[in-house]
Amino acid sequence: MAPLVADVLVVGGGPVGSLIAYQLARFGCKPLLVEQDDKNMMPCYGRACTLWPRTIELLDTVDMAERLMQLGVVTRSGLHFHEGRRVKGGLMYGSRMDKLGDTFYKFALHLRQRLTEEQLIQALEDFGIKPYFQHRFEGYDINEGADNLYSVTAHVKDLVKDEIIEIKVKYLVGADGGKSVVRKLANISFDGENTKHRWIRMDAIVKTNMPSFRNLNSIDSASHGQILWCPNDNGLTRIGYVFSQKLLEKYGGEQGVTLEVAMEEAKKAVSPFELEFERVDWFTIYGIGQRIAGTFCAHDRVFLAGDACHTHSSGSAQGLNTGVHDAIKLAWKLALCVQGIGKKSLLDSYDAERRPLVRQVIDNDKTISMLISGQYPSRFEGRKEHTREILTEWFEDINMQLFTLGLGISYPPSIVNFEDPGPSRATINPGERAPDVYLTKLGTGDPIRLQSILSNDAKFSIVLFAGNPGYTRSSLISVKTALSDSQSFVALFPKRVFRWFTIPSVFGNGGQEVLGVTPLGTVYLDESVKAHEIYGVDPTKGAIIVFRPDSWVGTVVSMDGSGVERLKEYFSGILTWS
Incomplete structure (x- = not known):
């Protein structure tokens, strides 16, 4: 069988891979998206669900924000509780978003990841490109011959027909998650560590006497860390809390954490507020790991995005947001190079910009996840205050708030952020986000x-x-x-x-x-x-x-x-x- 031919092969049909493929199609390229699962048959369960203002801005520039907002729920503020009283602290970056300056997206958007994926896939199909579900990426070869424009030959297995398909492309993108096959085959390191912390996340229809319970709230708990309370689509609420070592021992390890256990401990976590579960759609207990790829590009032809090149906790909901930033940054650069307009230096700027920024996200996440779990990071060694007070101090920093929301993300001078050596003509600097007005x-x-x-x-x-x-x-x-x-x-x-x-x-x-x-x-x-x-x-x-x-x-x-x-x-x- 003759090999398939495309401009770019995107491996992984999650939100990051789907967004990259959609943009490439939008920009006039021919992407091919492969995903080993049949997304059409997958249930709509938890995972990432929060998009911050800058991420929504970026999705708006590619005509996706409105589609997602029609399905999700927005929050513009939130409350933080300690012993049943409202106090300062918690998810302060999500509170009083009306105070945000030069953006018109003064809110967070909450929508379960599967619904986001569905909309991105539909947008891709609007360009006449259907994803290849139930196709597993097996490997690739690179032939850099002078006349070989399609220098990457990928090997993909059709899991239904049980046969190998060859696909010739100009570039390969791995958006295939934390266990990325693309990253492993490219021999790219994935440095970092897994912690002993365990967190519970669950989506449920609930009743509660918590004030303003459809806000993005948080609660201090002496036994369950800082509790996440997040409104979600279709009337659901995302509840998250720390499952301590003491609790693990109580239930005989992770295998003893049943749905009934998760619900019972959730009720204790939000105390003194009452909590009644009407329906639980999903729950998980998971470990926290912070890892980053040694490079986001290999052989000038293979690129990584999303969890394939960085993983971190959900402490400040940076995973999907960081992945969307990767996707937006990479797609236009790939498109210009596919079309013969961009130089190699343009693609080199992807790793140069994104990896240091992601390193900062991960360093922040290490601090946040430890404080949420009730432990003292090394930078706060010797402090006597309760960890919740240090976490409040951390998020009171306006620069940290804006970075978390994406509005404060900027990039240093470079070949794509060119500083004119002449007299300054504006107070905005190259590499800064464009203020809206x-x-x-x-x-x-x-x-x-x-x-x-x-x-x-x-x-x-x-x-x-x-x-x-x-x-x-x-x-x-x-x-x-x-x-x-x-x-x-x-x-x-x-x-x-x-x-x-x-x-x-x-x-x-x-x-x-x-x-x-x-x-x-x-x-x-x-x-x-x-x-x-x-x-x-x-x-x-x-x-x-x-x-x-x-x-x-x-x-x-x-x-x-x-x-x-x-x-x-x-x-x-x-x-x-x-």
Whole structure:
């Protein structure tokens, strides 16, 4: 049988693998998704269920947020209880999200993982691509011959027909979980440790006298650590608590932890509140491990994402959120390289950006999981306070809160986060998340969010913050003149990878009338000057800001001919000549 041919083989049909495949299809590539289980037959049980604001923003850029919000339940705040009284502490990053600044997603979204997977698979199938369920990845070979564009040959077993299929692809992505076969066959280490902590997680329909019980709450328990109380889809509640060594001994080890035991201990954990179970859909007892892959890329052709390259506890719900960030970061870079537009340096930036960031997630998780379990991390050795007080101190740090919610995630200067050595033109830095803000449409005057126009279709958005044209018109003219040169970057690189916007900070009835010159791309107005203020752009000088496809800032340059030359330097580092 002739081998199948695709651009990218994605191994693993969970949310991360499905999201990568969906994006690749959306970006005009041909992905092939294989999954050893039949997802259509799998029950809708627990696992990851919480998406934080930045993750929802990213899903919105690829048209998935609304689909998920239609099925899930949102929380905007939460309470923390100690001995039945509301006190400061607990999951403070999930409390009072109305105070969050430059995002319109001031909430968390709760939806069981299987339902998220279903929506991503449906979105993939909307592009005419069906996943290969009941197909197990067995191995791969790489042939780097000069004329061998499809240099990876993967071997996949059809578990129904009991036969091996060959698949030729340009790239291979392992999103096949913590026991990743792709990672093992690529000889990538998975360094870290498993702890002795055991936690219970369960999804149930319950009755309780807990105040505001459909909030994202937490409870201090002397015997069961810090209790997670999380509303979930379809009226369910996710309950989580520590199953101590003392409890394990009481029930004769994990094998003695039945559903009845889990329910009985849950009732004790939430005391003094009452808890009655009407139905339990799922429960598990699991150990905590923090591990990270030695690299997220091997042979320049094999990439890892999600649990395949990092695992950690559910203490602050970072697993799925971190995996979504991996998927969003990787897919557009793969797409541009598949299409012959991106350089190898663009793919190299995936590991360079994500692995140090994931290391920070894991280091944070070690601290959080120990404090939740009632133990003192080494950094707090010698402290006398109860661990719950130290955990409160930890989450009171606004930087830690924003990092947990994803809004504070930024990346250092690099080839994809290019720092112009000239004078600063904005207070936003390359590598920072793009703040969201309302702009105004011409004519109708309707408000439109900046991030909604920065939709992720594997294109760079070049935005001229044009300020007040009374001051900046000559600069706009110099930009247009520089772009018309035969050696400018728009002449050297494929035009389809760029998208242009011009945003003046004044009111007007037409783009050209306001600017005094023909606009570059689509014009939106910043009448309140809010966008210029939030990005720190002087309306009398303006600036050009490049937004990467994933809506992080790529570079900021001056709005003149020299700025256009800097853009050529930036894109030359990551894109190939057309």
